[in-house]
Amino acid sequence: MKIAVLSGKGGTGKTLLSVNLAAVSPESLYIDCDVEEPNGHLFFKPQDIKTEKVNVKIPQVDQELCNGCRVCVDFCRFNALVYVIDKLIVFNEICHSCGGCRLLCRKKAISEIDKEIGVVQSGKSENVRVLTGILKPGEPSGVPIIKKLLQDEGQENEDVFIDCPPGSACVVMESIKDADYCILVAEPTIFGVHNLDMVYELVRIFHIPYGVVLNKCLEEEENPAEDYCLKNNIPILGKIPFDIELGRLNSNGEIVARKQAKYRELFQNLLNKVKKEVQHETASNT
Amino acid sequence: MKITLPVDKKSKDANISSNLGRAPYFLFYDTETEEYNFMDNSAASSQGGAGIKAAQNILDNGAEAIIAPRCGQNAANVFMTAEIKIYKNISNSISENIAALKEGKLTPLDDIHPGFHQHGGRQ
Known part of the structure; x- marks a missing residue:
């Protein structure tokens, strides 16, 4: 089961969600495709790091x-x-x-030589295998690194979580194209709606089943992103509350689901819901 | 000697463009025949590398010198390899700059910037 987590802008909670879903899954592979600013590894602090170079071909002239x-x-x-x-x-x-x-x-007169554009790092954090793509600053495209990352399709018993770059451009398309399901993360603001609209359009172009997780939700406050989902019949998988304690743990690089039972339960419920949706989608497509 | 100026329209009263690679037109002026030849800059609409393509066009048209307010690093590298001189303009007027060049009053351009690379400077 390959789940891609995406959003139209940075800071909505893609990494929070994908890191914590991977943490509550029994066995999982977390892939950080946000190669310009990968930060999932800051939470997992993976051990036994192995680094592999990623090269592209550039012309050499005789x-x-x-x-x-x-x-x-x-x-x-x-x-x-x-x-x-x-x-x-x-x-x-x-x-x-x-x-x-x-x-x-x-x-x-033209042959090709290798040029290193970045690396892929792999490591282990308890139940999670962690893959991180790192693009060198100034390189035009992270796509070759994402391709390299996604060559690892995960073991049979592993749930795969793909933490996408923000937006809806090439690097995001490359990250989601083989996913079984896409989770769109949205903030409860007008900006959140605009950015949700972009990725909503993208997943429909790719014909990948999708659902939304509403992040930073305040009780009894209006939620434009929720209204947007209801209006467009977009499945809402769950809500993550606007919670100072959660925010503080997360800001300190902690995996909230590994720290506190109530957060473990929150993300476990979300994972169960996602798995159910994926099974439902797979069943209805065959 | 053939010289090139980036300009904003195809006429002698045009202003010198602030951007070389994405200038809409180039004036090719021949100091011996005093002939004016305006050309579209096909590099202006490039997705990337406009400075390089503009430099290629300029040198393909036989220019030996350029008068411009500034120049990107990549284009400057091409001009340096081709031994084309780049002078700093003294005003926005074509005629004033041509006159100054003929009198030897123009100074070499030293404002070589790292390039805009689609982060501004378009016209």
Whole structure:
């Protein structure tokens, strides 16, 4: 069972939810796909860390073979190649590693070399296997790191939780595309509704079953995100209260479900609800 | 000598554009024939690397010098490799800058910035 947790903006509670769901599951794999600012590991403090480099291919030019035809220069939509006097120059930091220049070169003047863009770290925290993707600052795309992370599909007995980057762009699409179910996390504000609307649209484009967790809920206060769900018939999986104690533990890098029975119960109930939804969706799709 | 100026419209009374890579047009001016040739800057709408593409267009059109208010690092690298000089403009007027260049009054541009990379500077 692969569950992706996403939201239209940062700070809504994706990591709070995915970390704590992974913690209450008997055996789980937590994958931090928020490769620009991964922070799930701050909660899990995983042991036995293994680090693997993630490389992409960038072009290398053999000036002797290049005849200056410029097919590659004209092809590159990111303008990473330039032909100056009698030399083809590559701007490595602009290259998006599509490989098109090498394919198009009739003189075979372009080969490819590895460029490291980040790492994947794996470790263990009690019942949870923790995978973290870390993108180097300044790199154009975290997608290759997310691809590498999601090659680990989890063991048969493991529940997989994918902690997505915020928003609804390429890195999020890459993170959710093979998920069985998406949990959308929303805040009870107008901003929350706007951002929920973005990811709601995204999961429908991908035809992935979804449900919403309403975070930071205040008793007897209006909740625009809840109203939005009711209006659009979006299943509400549960609510996380606006709770100072929970907030404080979480801010200190503690996994609330491992710290207090009442929070363990809260996230256990949420996990049960999610599992039921996933089973229901799988059953109705076959 | 052929020189290039980034400009905001295709006429002699145009203003010099503040941005080289995404300037809407380039003026190519020949100091010997005193010919004005305005061209669209095809790099202006680039998703990325506009400065590099603009630099490629400028050098493909045979410019030997550029007059601009500023220049990004990537484009500057291309010009340096191609031995094209970059001068700082003294005003927004095409004619004033051309006159100043002919009199040898323009100074080399040293405001090479790291690039905007879609974080501003568009026109």
